[in-house]
Amino acid sequence: MPQPPRRSQEPWQEMLKLINRCPACSTAYDTREARLFQKTERATLLHLTCTGCQSFFIAMVVKIGAGMGSLGMITDLSFDDIKRLYRTPEISTDELIAGYLWLQQPGNVINSFSRGPARLEQARGGRAV
Ligand SMILES: [Zn+2]
Numbered sequence: 001m002p003q004p005p006r007r008s009q010e011p012w013q014e015m016l017k018l019i020n021r022c023p024a025c026s027t028a029y030d031t032r033e034a035r036l037f038q039k040t041e042r043a044t045l046l047h048l049t050c051t052g053c054q055s056f057f058i059a060m061v062v063k064i065g066a067g068m069g070s071l072g073m074i075t076d077l078s079f080d081d082i083k084r085l086y087r088t089p090e091i092s093t094d095e096l097i098a099g100y101l102w103l104q105q106p107g108n109v110i111n112s113f114s115r116g117p118a119r120l121e122q123a124r125g126g127r128a129v
Pocket of ligand 1: 023
């Protein structure tokens with residue numbers, strides 16, 4: 001009896017065999033639902049959604065010599081978020097430092113939250129206790 005033609009798989013699809021369970025709830029991923037969002041010569045970035053807990057997972061599959069490796073993380077980014085954000089320019093070191101300095105400014109409302117209720121009261125113009 002003739003066998004149905006086997007669909008050839010991309011190397012990143014083979015690697016999905018190693019990314020088989022959600023790290024949050026251990027539900028098996030439906031790897032047929034893995035979505036590719038970036039592919040370069042050496043690396044492939046994939047997005048997976050857990051059917052058990054609906055968490056999102058990003059995996060990077062990288063060619064290392066003749067083999068392959070993978071790295072992944074749970075994220076709160078949906079596939080649509082990633083499609084929108086992954087091409088945005090990265091944050092520079094200067095922008096990061098400027099953001100940090102902005103957060104340290106006295107009277108900054110966000111800064112007041114991180115220093116406790118007395119500082120928050122001062123930021124509102126009240127008296128510190
Ligand atoms: Zn899960």
